[in-house]
Amino acid sequence: MTTELSQQQVAVFVVDDDAAVRDxxxxxxxxxxxxxxxxxxxxxxxxxxxxxxxxxxxxxxxLPGISGLDFQSELLKADVRVPxxxxxxxxxxxxxxxxxxxxxxxxxxxxxxxxxxxxxxxxAHAKDRQRxxxxxxxxxxxxxxxxxxxxxxxxxxxxxSGLINKQIAGKIGLSxxxxxxxxxxxxxxxxxKSLADLIRMAVALNITRKQG
Amino acid sequence: MAARKSSAEPAIFLADLPATSEQRGxxxxxxxxxSVAFAFIAPYANVPMRRFDAFIPTVQAIxxxxxxxxxxxxxxxxxxxxxxxxxxLASGYLFTALxxxxxxxxxxxxxxxxxxxxxxxxxxxxxxxxxHIGSPIAVLAYTSLKDASQPDAATPRKVAxxxxxxxxxxxxLVSSLTWAATAGDRFLPAFFSDSTRxxxxxxxxxxxxxxxxxxxxxxxxxxxxxxxxxxxLMLAVYSLxxxxxxxxxxxxxxxxxxxxxxxxxxxxxxxxxxxxxxxxTTKLYARLARSFQLLEHERDxxxxxxxxxxxxxxxxVSQPLTAIASGSSAAIRFLDGAQPDIPKVQALLKKVxxxxxxxxxxxxxxxxxxxxxxxxxxxVDLNDVTLEVLKSFREALHDxxxxxxxxxxTELPTVEGHRSQLRQVIFNLVHNxxxxxxxxxxxxxxxxxxxxxxxxxxxxxxxxxxxxxxDPKQLDGIxxxxxxxxxxxxxxxxxxxxxxxxxxxxxxxxxxxxKYGAKFTFSLxxxxxxxxxxVRAE
Numbered sequence: 022m023t024t025e026l027s028q029q030q031v032a033v034f035v036v037d038d039d040a041a042v043r044d045x046x047x048x049x050x051x052x053x054x055x056x057x058x059x060x061x062x063x064x065x066x067x068x069x070x071x072x073x074x075x076x077x078x079x080x081x082x083x084l085p086g087i088s089g090l091d092f093q094s095e096l097l098k099a100d101v102r103v104p105x106x107x108x109x110x111x112x113x114x115x116x117x118x119x120x121x122x123x124x125x126x127x128x129x130x131x132x133x134x135x136x137x138x139x140x141x142x143x144x145a146h147a148k149d150r151q152r153x154x155x156x157x158x159x160x161x162x163x164x165x166x167x168x169x170x171x172x173x174x175x176x177x178x179x180x181x182s183g184l185i186n187k188q189i190a191g192k193i194g195l196s197x198x199x200x201x202x203x204x205x206x207x208x209x210x211x212x213x214k215s216l217a218d219l220i221r222m223a224v225a226l227n228i229t230r231k232q233g
Numbered sequence: 234m235a236a237r238k239s240s241a242e243p244a245i246f247l248a249d250l251p252a253t254s255e256q257r258g259x260x261x262x263x264x265x266x267x268s269v270a271f272a273f274i275a276p277y278a279n280v281p282m283r284r285f286d287a288f289i290p291t292v293q294a295i296x297x298x299x300x301x302x303x304x305x306x307x308x309x310x311x312x313x314x315x316x317x318x319x320x321x322l323a324s325g326y327l328f329t330a331l332x333x334x335x336x337x338x339x340x341x342x343x344x345x346x347x348x349x350x351x352x353x354x355x356x357x358x359x360x361x362x363x364x365h366i367g368s369p370i371a372v373l374a375y376t377s378l379k380d381a382s383q384p385d386a387a388t389p390r391k392v393a394x395x396x397x398x399x400x401x402x403x404x405x406l407v408s409s410l411t412w413a414a415t416a417g418d419r420f421l422p423a424f425f426s427d428s429t430r431x432x433x434x435x436x437x438x439x440x441x442x443x444x445x446x447x448x449x450x451x452x453x454x455x456x457x458x459x460x461x462x463x464x465x466l467m468l469a470v471y472s473l474x475x476x477x478x479x480x481x482x483x484x485x486x487x488x489x490x491x492x493x494x495x496x497x498x499x500x501x502x503x504x505x506x507x508x509x510x511x512x513x514t515t516k517l518y519a520r521l522a523r524s525f526q527l528l529e530h531e532r533d534x535x536x537x538x539x540x541x542x543x544x545x546x547x548x549x550v551s552q553p554l555t556a557i558a559s560g561s562s563a564a565i566r567f568l569d570g571a572q573p574d575i576p577k578v579q580a581l582l583k584k585v586x587x588x589x590x591x592x593x594x595x596x597x598x599x600x601x602x603x604x605x606x607x608x609x610x611x612x613v614d615l616n617d618v619t620l621e622v623l624k625s626f627r628e629a630l631h632d633x634x635x636x637x638x639x640x641x642x643t644e645l646p647t648v649e650g651h652r653s654q655l656r657q658v659i660f661n662l663v664h665n666x667x668x669x670x671x672x673x674x675x676x677x678x679x680x681x682x683x684x685x686x687x688x689x690x691x692x693x694x695x696x697x698x699x700x701x702x703x704d705p706k707q708l709d710g711i712x713x714x715x716x717x718x719x720x721x722x723x724x725x726x727x728x729x730x731x732x733x734x735x736x737x738x739x740x741x742x743x744x745x746x747x748k749y750g751a752k753f754t755f756s757l758x759x760x761x762x763x764x765x766x767x768v769r770a771e
Contacts, residue, residue, distance in 0.1 A: 039552045041588050045559030048581055052566035061671070083548075108555070110548030131551035135562035 031146045032076040035059040036066050036092075037108070038084060042131075046079060049135055055142065063092045071103070075153060077126065077145030079138070082109040082116060090116065093123050102152060104145035108133070159225055165211050166226055173207040174228075176200060180216070181223035247513050248314050248379075252461040260464045264471055267501070270494075271475045278483030278491030285488070286342040292496045293337040299503040300330035306510045308396050315387045318379035320399060322466075325371020327403045329364055329503070335411040336360040350411065353418025354425050362439055363410045365477060368502075369446035372470055376453040379463075430486050440481050447474040465509040472502040549595045553588040560585045612647035613655055615694055615757070616684055622659045623682060629667055633678065640683040648692055648757050650737050655757075658730045658741070662696040662753045665727070669700030669751065693756040702745040711743060730755075 033055050035046045043059040050057040060066040063084050078096075082089040093105055107120050107128045117128045126148065127141035169177065179189045186204065190197040213219040223229050252260075307323035337343055339352035339360060348357060387395070414421070422438070447470055454467045476498035484491030564581040567574045623630075623637060630637050648655075663680065670678040681697040703711060712731040727741075734741040739757035 039556070041556035041584065041591070042552055042559070044584060045556035045563070045588075048563035048577075049559040049566075052563040110551045132554035132558045135559060138559075 030056065030074050031150075032056045032058065032072055032074055033079060033142055034066060034071075034076060034103070035079045036061075036063060036084065036089075037079075037081040038062060039081075042081070046138075049138065050142070053139060063087050063089075063095075071101075075146045075150040077104045077106060077142055077149060079106045079108065079142070082107055082120075090119055090123070093120065093125065097123065102149075104148050106138070106141045106145055162211070162222055162225055166222075166228075168210055169207050170203075173203050173210075176203050177207055177219070177223060178228050180204065181220050181229045247310060247462055247510065247517075248316055248319055248460065250461045250513065251459060252464045256461050257464060260468050263468055267468075267472055267475060267498070271479070271498075274479065274490060274494045275483055278479055278489060278494070279485055280490045281486060282488055282490055282493060284342070288493065288496070289340045289343050290337050292500055293333040295500060296503040297330050297333050299500075299507050300326045300333070303503075303507045303510060304330055306507075306514070308399075311396065312389070312392050315392050315395075316379070318375045320395065321371055321374035321378055323396075324399045324403050325368060325375070326506075327400065328367045328371065328407060331403065331407040332360060332364045332367065332410065335407070335414070336364060339415065350415045352415050354427070355421050355423050356414045356418050358424035359414040359418075359421055360411065361480075362443060363414070365443050365473070366446060368473060369443075369450040369470065372450040372466055373446070373453060375466070376450065376457055376463075380457060380459075440477070443477055443481070444474060447477065461513065462506070462509065465505050469502045469505040472498050472505065476502065546595065546599065550592050553592040553595075556588045557585050557592070560588070610649045611652060613650050613652045614645065614647050615655065615659075615692060616641045616645050618652065618656050619659055619682055619684060619694060622656060622663055625660070626663055626667065630680070633667060633671060635667060635670060635678040635680050637680045637682065640681070642684050642686055645684055645686060645692060646759055648737070648759060650757065651733075654733045655737070658733050658755055659694060659696070661727070661730050662755065665753075666696055666698035666700060666751070669702075670698050672701055673699060687756070690759045691756050692759060693754055695752060695754050697750060697752045699750045702747045702749055702751050703743065704747045705745065708743055708745060712741065 033050045035043055035050075035057060037043050037046070037059075038061050040061070043061070047057045047059050056072075058069070060069070066078075080089045080092065084092060087095075089107060093107075096103070096105075104126045105120075105124070106126050107117075108131055109116065109128065110131055120128050126145040127137075129137060129141065166174070175193065176189060179192065184192070186197050186200045189195075190200045193200075208214075208219060211219070211222055213222055220229075304323045304326035307319055307326060311319040311323055335350060336357060339348035339350050339356040341348045341352075341354075341357065350356070451467060451470045451474070454463055454470065458464060458467065476495045479491040479498065480495035484495070486492070560581045564578045564585070567578050567581070619639070619641065623639065626637075629635075663682070666680055670680070676699060679699045681695070683695040683697070685693045685695065687693055712727050731741045734755060734757070737757055739755065741753065741755050743751060743753050745751035
């Protein structure tokens with residue numbers, strides 16, 4: 022179910038082994054028009070294909086088989102970058118610190134105020150949306166970068182490392198005019214309007230290297 | 234220290250410490266060693282040796298220190314356990330500690346050729362006998378007082394006063410004896426013809442008396458031997474007797490082999506009780522430190538328990554409260570819309586209602602564990618209870634696809650007990666089984682409920698499931714409060730169940746291979762044995 026969801030659509034996943042808590046949270050999120058999917062265990066969550074839309078995970082710290090905190094690091098390892106909101110039966114400061122350090126959006130102590138949970142979900146969604154947009158523009162840029170010729174790619178790297186045309190020409194044994202032509206072509210292909218634009222792209226593509 | 238099968242209260246004071254077989258063996262070994270040494274020396278006791286004037290002051294300085302420390306320790310003991318026997322012994326040691334001073338000072342050749350304090354030829358000899366009469370008298374006093382005397386019901390102040398008086402009397406006694414031996418030298422019968430040789434005739438009057446006192450003390454100690462102190466005192470007295478025989482009977486002159494060897498025995502006499510006191514004190518100190526450590530540990534455990542209780546209760550209650558908060562807030566929102574979704578709101582409120590009961594049950598089960606229960610017993614049909622429990626799970630069984638089988642024996646007599654408590658045990662077991670089986674996929678979920686009559690006097694209810702089982706390593710701990718193999722819940726359930734089973738004189742046990750299923754057996758006795766365990770939780 023990789024159906025492309027509309028821009029407004031967002032999803033909430035709830036993982037809690039207590040059925041009553043799952044149902045209550047599902048009802049709460051439905052009542053404000055959020056899409057909810059509930060899971061009784063971490064394994065169940067991992068088995069499910071997630072929709073491609075801004076989403077967040079509401080996770081109990083204590084889960085059958087695995088602790089919520091361990092599950093969080095497992096998700097990080099598997100590059101599942103869904104923002105996490107933790108719930109716990111009793112506030113434990115070291116636990117909270119660990120979760121927040123690993124990038125949790127919020128750590129709520131049960132029973133929490135419904136508004137706190139909804140605020141946290143909203144914040145998580147905003148974060149996820151932002152990340153997705155960034156991911157998207159990076160991947161577009163990467164596919165543009167792939168259309169460059171090997172020579173153009175070399176020149177881009179040299180430009181990004183701070184060399185001027187004359188130096189580049191000397192370095193790769195071309196005339197300055199030819200370098201200028203390649204440079205114009207690659208900037209057109211990437212849609213870079215200025216040198217600053219080009220360097221920003223080089224940074225996003227992670228192809229800059231120290232001159233040395 | 235060997236196993237000390239003590240009476241109800243372990244003896245912690247030296248005065249009460251019974252001698253272990255090891256200690257008795259050690260005392261015997263030392264006694265044999267002394268006897269062997271004595272036997273070797275005795276034939277040569279009269280062999281003259283080099284005159285060594287510094288010998289007496291050196292040995293007596295050591296004896297003085299030993300006896301003084303021993304007496305201080307014994308006086309200290311007396312202030313803790315005020316017994317006359319200890320006071321007598323402490324005074325005796327103080328007496329010997331003090332009397333060795335004039336004895337050494339008046340010894341001819343030690344500090345001056347004729348002895349200090351204006352000593353005559355006989356002064357030192359008389360002081361020696363005062364010393365060796367005083368020692369066994371103190372032991373005799375100790376022995377005759379030790380069993381009769383219960384601790385004096387004295388105030389610390391009175392005890393301190395008694396100690397003060399004892400010290401004063403001993404000092405006065407030693408002073409006057411010293412005066413008598415020095416100033417009255419010429420009026421006393423003579424022991425010595427010159428500064429080294431004994432006068433046999435006059436010695437024969439005193440030596441039997443001294444030896445008699447020693448043997449008397451030894452015999453009385455033997456008859457009344459009981460504590461470790463008694464045994465070591467016997468050893469000290471024995472050493473004293475050997476010394477007297479060597480010095481006074483066998484060696485006719487000073488600075489003979491017997492003279493020197495006798496002083497070594499004298500040294501041994503003075504050190505024995507001190508060694509005992511020090512070693513026992515150290516042992517007692519170690520025991521004290523250990524029990525203090527245990528106490529600390531216990532306290533930490535208790536604190537941890539309280540913390541665990543609080544955390545568990547908080548967790549257990551917060552689950553239904555979260556469901557209630559979320560569900561009710563959802564219901565409000567659904568009502569707020571333009572077209573309120575009434576059936577949905579109804580369903581939500583039903584859940585809110587049942588969750589609030591669940592929260593209440595948490596407290597109920599905690600209360601059941603801690604409060605005093607003193608209810609009336611009634612005859613209970615466990616088949617009936619089992620069916621009733623199963624009925625209450627009908628929907629849950631259906632929802633989680635569990636096949637329930639029941640095998641109820643037809644000839645089950647009733648047991649005397651509290652129906653609701655017994656029901657709670659079976660309810661908890663079934664509930665746990667269902668929860669365990671939630672994780673099961675790929676095989677059938679089966680619950681087996683069975684009642685059996687075992688032998689003539691035991692009824693068992695068996696709850697078996699096809700869940701993932703319990704790790705055999707964890708099996709032992711699952712009945713303890715706050716131990717849980719579940720990811721949630723506070724683990725009070727099984728602890729309560731076991732407590733109920735035990736209050737009914739029964740048992741609750743679990744078997745599992747940790748892979749396929751778990752089997753809980755709840756057994757209850759029939760008939761009179763139930764009365765042995767009054768239902769009262771304290």
